[in-house]
Structure formats: structure tokens, C-alpha cells
Amino acid sequence: MGDYKTIRKIAIIGGGPKGIYGFERLAAWFKVNPPTERIEIRIFNRTDSFAAGENYRVGQPSWLLINNPVGEVNMWPEEKPSPVVPLPLSLTEWVNRNENLHVTDQDYTSRAIVGRYLAHGFRLIASNLPDKVFGNYSVGEVTDIYKDSGKYALCMDTNGHEKSPPTELYDHVLLATGHPRNRETEEQLRYQSFANKHTSCGYIPYIYPVETAFKDLPPSCSIGMKGIGLTFVDAVLALTEGKGGVFKRDESEKLVYNPSGNEPKVIYPFSRSGLPMLPRRSVPGEMSKLKFFTKPELQKIQTRGKIDFKQQIWPLLSQDMIYAYYDIAMKEAGFPEGLSASTDFEDVQRTVAEYQQKCPGLKRFDPDTFLDPLQENSTFDGQTFHQYIHSQYNFYVKEARKGEFKSPLAAVTAVWKKASSLFCDLYSFGGFTPESQRYFDRSIRGKLNRVTFGPPVESAEKMYALVESGILNFGAARSPNLSMDEKSGAFILESGQRSLRHHVQYLVDARIPKMSLADDCSKLFRKLLNRGLITTFINRATQEAYQTGAVNITPEGFVIDNQGNVNSGIAVTGTPTEGITFDNDTLSRNRNNFVNSWAEYISKEYAKPETEHHAN
Numbered sequence: 001m002g003d004y005k006t007i008r009k010i011a012i013i014g015g016g017p018k019g020i021y022g023f024e025r026l027a028a029w030f031k032v033n034p035p036t037e038r039i040e041i042r043i044f045n046r047t048d049s050f051a052a053g054e055n056y057r058v059g060q061p062s063w064l065l066i067n068n069p070v071g072e073v074n075m076w077p078e079e080k081p082s083p084v085v086p087l088p089l090s091l092t093e094w095v096n097r098n099e100n101l102h103v104t105d106q107d108y109t110s111r112a113i114v115g116r117y118l119a120h121g122f123r124l125i126a127s128n129l130p131d132k133v134f135g136n137y138s139v140g141e142v143t144d145i146y147k148d149s150g151k152y153a154l155c156m157d158t159n160g161h162e163k164s165p166p167t168e169l170y171d172h173v174l175l176a177t178g179h180p181r182n183r184e185t186e187e188q189l190r191y192q193s194f195a196n197k198h199t200s201c202g203y204i205p206y207i208y209p210v211e212t213a214f215k216d217l218p219p220s221c222s223i224g225m226k227g228i229g230l231t232f233v234d235a236v237l238a239l240t241e242g243k244g245g246v247f248k249r250d251e252s253e254k255l256v257y258n259p260s261g262n263e264p265k266v267i268y269p270f271s272r273s274g275l276p277m278l279p280r281r282s283v284p285g286e287m288s289k290l291k292f293f294t295k296p297e298l299q300k301i302q303t304r305g306k307i308d309f310k311q312q313i314w315p316l317l318s319q320d321m322i323y324a325y326y327d328i329a330m331k332e333a334g335f336p337e338g339l340s341a342s343t344d345f346e347d348v349q350r351t352v353a354e355y356q357q358k359c360p361g362l363k364r365f366d367p368d369t370f371l372d373p374l375q376e377n378s379t380f381d382g383q384t385f386h387q388y389i390h391s392q393y394n395f396y397v398k399e400a401r402k403g404e405f406k407s408p409l410a411a412v413t414a415v416w417k418k419a420s421s422l423f424c425d426l427y428s429f430g431g432f433t434p435e436s437q438r439y440f441d442r443s444i445r446g447k448l449n450r451v452t453f454g455p456p457v458e459s460a461e462k463m464y465a466l467v468e469s470g471i472l473n474f475g476a477a478r479s480p481n482l483s484m485d486e487k488s489g490a491f492i493l494e495s496g497q498r499s500l501r502h503h504v505q506y507l508v509d510a511r512i513p514k515m516s517l518a519d520d521c522s523k524l525f526r527k528l529l530n531r532g533l534i535t536t537f538i539n540r541a542t543q544e545a546y547q548t549g550a551v552n553i554t555p556e557g558f559v560i561d562n563q564g565n566v567n568s569g570i571a572v573t574g575t576p577t578e579g580i581t582f583d584n585d586t587l588s589r590n591r592n593n594f595v596n597s598w599a600e601y602i603s604k605e606y607a608k609p610e611t612e613h614h615a616n
């Protein structure tokens with residue numbers, strides 16, 4: 001046994017879900033590999049919302065729903081060693097026991113409930129820590145980390161006051177800081193300075209927390225809203241339901257919006273494509289597996305060196321989309337076998353051609369058009385585009401309601417989700433050629449997300465009700481020109497063949513920043529970069545290089561410094577690794593799970609007396 005007074009320290013920067021996942025793994029590993037000395041795990045979080053973080057803050061309104069069904073969320077991993085808590089419940093089990101609600105795995109619950117689940121789990125871990133392991137939870141922002149005597153010193157900012165020089169030193173640091181805070185672009189600064197100059201208008205660069213972001217907006221104002229993704233749905237709900245409006249079903253079960261009088265008169269959403277995300281609904285039953293985008297097929301591709309998305313991946317995904325669409329379309333048209341008897345893709349094509357001959361009136365499906373339903377450069381008259389979205393959105397909602405076993409569209413929508421786990425293995429650590437990764441990141445990923453990871457159908461129905469009520473107007477949605485009119489003090493959206501001009505009083509940026517280390521303005525990342533403790537990941541090949549926005553790490557999650565050395569003292573998890581890994585923006589415990597091996601590594605190190613392992 002070592003000296004009981006010695007305290008070895010581990011710091012977790014960021015006490016959101018991923019930071020707490022790291023905490024959970026440390027606790028589990030220290031139980032199986034008991035430390036020789038006292039251990040302190042200190043978690044730093046900007047606010048006191050430990051575990052829930054900002055995204056699942058317990059105080060947020062109940063109409064902000066999670067984007068995946070309850071059955072997909074479980075804060076406890078399936079891997080060994082088991083969690084230290086006596087009863088690790090999945091979200092479904094926890095809600096049914098604790099929230100006076102009955103939910104199934106297919107339901108969507110509020111983010112606040114998820115926050116309560118995560119916070120409860122965090123308290124359980126904290127009260128079940130193994131012998132000699134202690135937790136310490138600090139509210140404040142870590143603004144700098146530097147090396148001191150082979151360990152790490154942390155600087156902290158509490159309520160804007162930088163604390164005096166740090167006295168505590170940490171052996172290990174986990175960066176779990178979540179979404180970045182990117183510096184404002186020149187364009188954003190121009191909007192802000194225009195809004196500052198004119199009392200008649202306003203600029204809202206970030207919509208969270210939604211309860212306060214829109215509090216100063218007067219009733220019946222007009223809004224231009226940049227972004228038509230999931231954040232747009234939150235913003236629109238905050239401006240309607242959050243302002244006292246009510247969604248109700250009429251006699252025909254149609255959802256209608258009853259205004260409160262406090263909401264905006266009109267919201268003009270806009271983006272490059274102008275297209276909203278496809279809604280989704282989870283249905284019970286065994287999900288079908290992909291037929292072409294399969295592990296054996298992908299293994300063949302991987303052995304041939306860096307991958308080209310267009311040449312090697314998209315053809316397989318397209319085949320699965322075609323299969324998914326026609327399999328359900330045929331079953332729904334009275335051919336109960338669907339495509340299940342097809343042996344390969346040629347066979348699928350043959351069967352589909354026969355089916356199309358028998359049912360010539362049935363809709364044809366093309367994966368490229370599915371991703372890009374409108375030609376990039378096609379322009380529309382604003383009203384025509386609005387009508388197009390109006391009718392399409394109604395169709396999307398109806399198809400999503402049917403679910404993937406009944407709707408060909410919903411079946412295709414599910415393909416990318418099913419593919420994404422295998423895709424993650426291909427993409428990570430520069431698996432694609434630099435050019436192909438750039439192409440995927442910039443041109444394809446957003447389109448695939450649009451058709452796959454849309455809002456729950458409940459929220460989409462509300463969007464549709466607002467289109468019907470005239471509050472949501474897609475008349476300026478497709479690549480409008482955004483300008484500022486000094487004379488009227490209004491923002492102007494101009495779009496369509498006839499360049500119709502829409503004056504709006506408020507401009508809202510309804511997007512969340514993407515990970516880009518170069519643009520991240522948080523003090524911590526700036527300092528870490530300047531000190532050379534972290535670097536940016538660059539995907540390189542002989543002739544090309546592509547700089548992603550991610551922190552450069554090893555497959556174990558350890559940072560690589562500016563000398564090219566692996567530093568096992570600092571590990572990273574979650575969003576800051578987006579670009580070297582894929583799809584970290586979830587509550588998943590399996591996807592890009594670095595914290596298990598990180599915690600194992602530390603527990604083994606601490607199972608020996610400090611004198612044996614203390615290096616540097």
C-alpha cells in the first residue's frame with residue numbers, strides 16, 4: 001500500500017454528458033483496479049448543470065424534444081467493467097419509474113427529462129465511488145492548461161474573474177468541452193453593428209437559451225431566420241409556443257395553431273437549398289439490415305488504401321436506398337415478397353423493372369434526386385417555392401407517420417442512419433482521400449443529415465401547422481440575397497426569379513457552430529493551440545492535404561502536440577474530435593468511445609504506487 005495522503009488528480013474539463021461518461025468509466029475501472037493512493041477526480045463545468053450540460057438543461061421548456069427516440073438513449077454502457085451504480089437504467093426504464101409517465105422505446109421525450117435522467121445518473125456515480133476515489137465538482141470555465149513539473153496546471157475563470165495562479169496539479173486531463181464557440185465572422189459583425197445602429201431592428205446571433213434569446217421581440221414582428229435545420233425548429237417553437245401560442249387538434253385530428261398575439265407575424269426561414277429536414281418517427285419492430293453497404297463489402301474497399309466517397313461509397317449507399325424504397329413500395333402495392341428474393345443488385349434492378357412495367361403509374365425513385373430534389377442553380381418565384389414546400393412538407397409528415405415498414409420514403413430515410421456506424425469506421429483518422437473528405441464534409445454530409453436526422457414528427461407537424469397559419473413562409477427560403485437597408489433600418493431578403501424583397505425587422509441565426517479549431521474563440525483552445533499542446537488534424541496524402549476543424553488525436557483519444565508527440569496526459573472526447581472522427585454530436589455511448597480505454601489506462605497506472613510510474 002502506498003501513502004494514503006498522496007492525492008493523485010484527474011481533471012475533466014466539461015461536465016456535460018460526455019464528461020460524465022468519462023467520470024463513469026473512471027469509477028468503473030477504479031473499482032476493478034483499486035488505486036494505491038487517494039484519487040481526486042475533479043470535474044469543471046461552466047455552469048452548475050452537471051451531466052445535463054446546456055443541451056439538456058432541466059429548466060428548459062418541455063416542448064423542446066430530443067431528436068432521437070427514447071429507446072436509443074442509455075447513459076450506461078454495455079461494456080465491461082459494469083457501472084458502479086446499483087441499478088443502471090436506460091432512459092425508457094428511468095422515465096417510466098421516475099417521471100410519472102409511460103413511454104415506449106419509440107417515443108420522443110423532452111430534453112429537460114433527459115437532463116433529469118443524466119443528472120440523476122451523475123449523482124448516483126458520485127455517491128458510489130470506489131474506495132479512495134473522491135469527486136470534486138467546480139463551476140467555472142477552464143481558460144488555460146500548462147505543463148508544470150510533468151503534470152498539468154489549470155487556470156479557471158469564475159464569473160468572469162480569472163482565479164489566482166493554480167496550485168493544484170493534475171496527472172491527467174480529459175477535454176469534454178462539447179460544442180465550440182466560434183469567433184464571429186465579418187458578416188455577423190456587420191449584422192450586429194447594423195442592428196446596434198437602428199432601433200427598428202435586431203440581430204440574434206445564437207438562439208440558446210431559447211427562453212431568453214427572444215424575450216425582447218415585440219408581438220407581430222417580422223423575422224428572417226438563417227438555417228432550416230433542427231435549431232430552426234427550436235427557434236420557431238420558442239417564438240410561437242414559447243410566446244403563449246397553442247397547438248391543438250381539430251375535429252379531423254389535424255394540428256392547428258391558435259396564436260396568442262405575442263408571436264411574430266411572419267418568419268422567413270432561409271438556407272442555401274431552402275429545404276427543410278425530413279421528419280422521422282420510430283416504429284416498433286426489427287429494423288431491416290442493409291444489403292449492399294455491408295461490413296464484408298467495406299472491408300474489401302478498405303484494403304485498397306484511402307477511400308473515395310463518390311467512387312466507392314455512394315454507389316453502395318445508392319443501391320441500399322433503391323432497395324429500401326422499392327422493397328416497401330412493392331409490398332405496399334400488393335407484392336408481399338417485395339425484393340426479398342433478390343440475390344444481388346442486378347437482380348434488384350430486374351425485379352424493379354418488372355414491377356414498374358406492371359405498375360407504370362407508381363413513383364420512381366432516384367437516390368441523387370432524393371438528396372438533391374432541386375437542381376442547385378434552379379430559381380423559383382418565391383410564392384411558387386413556398387407552395388412547393390407547403391405541399392412537400394405535408395407529404396413528408398404523412399410518410400414519416402407511416403414509418404419505415406409502410407412508407408418507401410421513410411424506408412429510404414432510415415438507410416443513412418443504419419449505415420453511419422460502419423461509415424464512421426471508414427471515415428475516422430483520414431480514411432478518405434483528403435479531397436474526398438472535403439467533398440463529403442462540405443457537399444454531402446449536410447444533405448444526408450437533412451434526409452435522415454430530421455425532427456420528430458410531432459415537432460414537424462407543428463411546423464406544418466405554422467406554414468398553414470401563414471406564420472412560417474418559405475417565400476424567401478432558397479439562397480436569398482441578404483442585405484441591410486439604411487433608410488428603413490430593416491434587413492432585406494431578396495429571392496426568386498422576380499427578386500421579391502421582404503423587409504424583416506429581426507435577423508435570427510438559427511444554427512449551431514461547427515467544430516473548427518481555427519475559428520474556436522474559447523480561451524482554453526486558443527491557449528492550448530498557442531502552447532503547442534494540441535494541434536489541428538490534417539488529412540494528408542502524397543499530393544493533397546485537407547485541414548479539418550478537429551483536434552489531432554490518436555485512435556486512443558490522446559492529443560498529438562506540435563512536435564508530433566503523443567501526449568497521454570491529455571485526452572479528448574466528443575465534438576472537438578469531429579473531423580478526425582465522425583458523428584460525435586449525440587448521446588451515444590458506443591460511437592467514438594475513447595473514454596473506456598482512457599479510464600482503463602489511468603486505472604492501471606494508479607494501481608501501482610506513484611513512485612513506480614511518475615515520469616517526466
Ligand SMILES: Cc1cc2nc3c(=O)[nH]c(=O)nc-3n(C[C@H](O)[C@H](O)[C@H](O)COP(=O)(O)OP(=O)(O)OC[C@H]3O[C@@H](n4cnc5c(N)ncnc54)[C@H](O)[C@@H]3O)c2cc1C
Binds near residue numbers: 017046052575584586
Ligand atoms: C440544442 C441541441 C440539442 C441536441 N439534441 C440532441 C438529441 O436530442 N439527441 C442527441 O443524441 N444529441 C443531441 N444533441 C447533440 C449534443 O451535442 C450531444 O447530445 C451532447 O450534448 C454532447 O455532450 P458533450 O458533453 O460532448 O457536450 P455538451 O453537452 O455541449 O457539454 C459540454 C459541457 O462542457 C462545458 N464546458 C465547455 N468548455 C468548458 C471549459 N473551458 N471549462 C469548463 N466547462 C466547459 C459546457 O458548459 C458544457 O456543460 C443536441 C445538441 C444541441 C446543441
